Amino acid sequence: MRASLPLALLLLAAAPASAQTPAAPAPAPTPAAAPAAPAPVRVLTLREALQNAQERQPQLRQAQASTAAANARVDQGFSSLLPQVSANAAYQRSFSSGTTFGTTDPTSGIIRREGFNVGLSANQLIWDFGRTTGRWRVSQQTAAAQKDTETQTLGNVLANVQTAYFNALAQQVLVKVAEETLQNQQTHLDQVRAQVQVGTRAEIDLLQQQTLVANAKVQLIQAQGNAAATRAALNQAMGVEGGTDYAVQDEVVDLVQGEQRPPEELVDVALQNRPDLSAAAHQLAAQEQQLSVTRSNFFPSFNVSVAATESGPNPANLQWGVTGQLGLNWSLFQGGLTLAQMREQRANIRNVQAQRDALRQQVRLEVERAQVLVTTSRESVSAADEALRNAEERLRLAEGRYRAGVGNIIELADAQLSATNAAVQRVQAAYNLATARTELARALGQTPLGNGT
Template sequence: MRSLPLTLSLCVLPVVAGAQAAQPAAPATTQPAPATTAQDPAKSVTPPAVQQSLTMSAAEGRVITLADAEAAARQYQPSLRSAQASTDAAYARVDQSFSSFLPQVSANAGYTLGTSNRAVIQNVPGSDTGVVSNSTRRFSGSIAANQLIYDFGKTSGRYNASKENAGAQEDSQEQVLQDALRNVRTAYFNVLTQKALLGVARETLQSEEARLNQVNASVQVGSRPEIDLLQQRTAKANAQVALIRAQNAYATAKAQLNQTMGVETATDYTVQDVTVAAIAGEDEVLDALVKRALEARPDVAARERQILAQESQVKVTKAGHLPSLSATGNLSDVGANPFNGATLSAQGGIQLSWALFQGGLVNAQTREANANLRDLQAQKDALRQQVRLQVEQARLNVVATREALTAADEAQVNARERLRLAEGRYRAGVGNIIEVSDAQVAFTNAAAQQVQATYDLATSRAELARALGTVELTTLASG
């Protein structure tokens, strides 16, 4: 997300020049066009899309600051809500593990009704055989309790592992927050970039329109050839195209900012310009910055806690060879009626459970747990290397963009002076329109380059803050 495309490029296109030469009339519009004549082709009508971009600032009533964008992301970004849900689930698993330390009590009850028929043979000759029916009622109920006494660390190991995993998930949630803020800041600076580039495009179009009027006047009095007019009309058309593209890039950048904030709303707002202050220690040596990052970054802390959790899991798995000791108790009530004539009995004792042979299951599980531990340790080493690379890249980008901004500022000053001189030479009759057009293109590109360098530096510092594990970013409102 470091690269922000330049959307302005003014060049003289022969195909456009040909089209202008073949069709000097004003482009069609949905509104009545001002009166024009063949002798005054400079008074062409601005296309509706360009008119819209020229008045866009007036329609943008809301102003969003960087703090507003970050606050919206904290509240609405789905990735943050998902990370929070995962953290809540992890701590719920901690409570599940702790439940094994507490007594396990269960109860059951049943009541059955039954009927049995039995034939009875009468002793009196000639009498019918009788049938005797018997009904039965039976109630049974019991309460059983089991309390773990000792299992050689299996239950405590699972509990410790679940706590470390929950802590790791909480650290991962913090990393998700930092990534979300980095994305918001990058998108915000991209909006500022496109906004400034739109201003450059608008200024360029205004300059080209003013110059077109001047050239047209010179052509009318015969002091300049007609080809100058065609050249300038081409330059103006190219400026209109660049403005339309800049307008589209600006609207697209705001839509991307909405996505990073996690909001679904209109983009009828503008953003407040900001200047990002230098990151504390951004000029320190690399090893010092890497040490800061390893101590502060939540993804590094999460990996450490995952390793601790897996180490506990290895101990739990090895303890599968050992027995478990628990206390048991049972209270039962059996009879025809639970309140009358029932037999109440109680039992209690100590129970030792020991799986003497499981076909090598525990050994296989232990090998798997150790392999998972080695995997996490390798991931930790890879993460340390990745952190070092990210810090070094971010630091180098900050240095490079600072120097590029200085050079871009100088280039813009020189390009502005070149344009001023070219326009003066043209008015004096010693220059030509090609020289002026080239100077205008150079100045526009230099201005766009200066804009790009300005917000590249802001983005680079935001990236360095993320690489160092710093949530806060010091900014100053500048517009």
């Protein structure tokens, strides 16, 4: 290199003058713009998901609107117990033939009448043997039942959101498992390729490992698609219309209060706390009150009314008058209508009683089944943890044996598959436990919340 340097200088000196003319300096290259850093992925917490559902879920908004309507009907029923006051004003003008009253036109003989009338009247129900008060109490019981239904709807919405959240979280973790599996398979491929090149492994090992890498890519693509689908389902559970370009934060469902107590005790807790059972009780009370209302149709109603009026042809000189009235209204015969209505009400009562009893049995089934699922899922998590540790240790040993030349590609592939399946099983066990605890909380009438809330 040192000997060629003087020769290069001599060649440059012997070059033509034109060639020696220094060329214009090339413009300095513009430095390439640094690639923009990827935008941080938005992270959704369980608390935010539940808050979104309380604010946006259409089912909950519908239940709230129904409760508001039921409360308005209570006020409508109470209004019938208050005085009914009305005012009126009228101007009247008429023409007729004859000579009785009014002003007679001397040329045509037509009588003209005109006058003004203003008045104020009030009507008050005195007593109708509980018919109006009974309707008011029916509306109160119906409103209370609807309020309990709204509470039950809220619990169901939150439980559905929490279940969808943990499903999305499980699929998100499965994506990471698929990524780690692909990376591990790619590392194995590099090792196999190096050993095939030096002749310590057969060509079939390389083909086998390339197939495993391709399968791992397919599994990753499928896991990413499943994760996006579960986030879309989470959006629907929250009542949110938007994209799925977010991640969910890792959360753990807390222990359900009393989840290890005897089943009978948990059933008693559920029977006391479930809003739908309370709604059924209010519905039964409303039907029983409606029967009393219908029975009161056999009896009369009493009311009093007062009216004050001013009338006359000259609005500046009206004559006043006051009228009072005490009235009785009694339907003596309606063709058996009231008796038929009472039979209908008794049938409705039996119907609601049967629905209440069926609901109590359903509650018992939900509690017992959810508790069993919690127990089995908790034990499955422990077993899945042990299986994952064993599979990871098996993979470590298989990798060492393959590098040492005493293992084969089949042994390595089986160990990798076992480790992947164990990781997936561990994720599924954790999701099952979170779902089981969510269902147990819902069955007990408790608000399902994770530790992030």
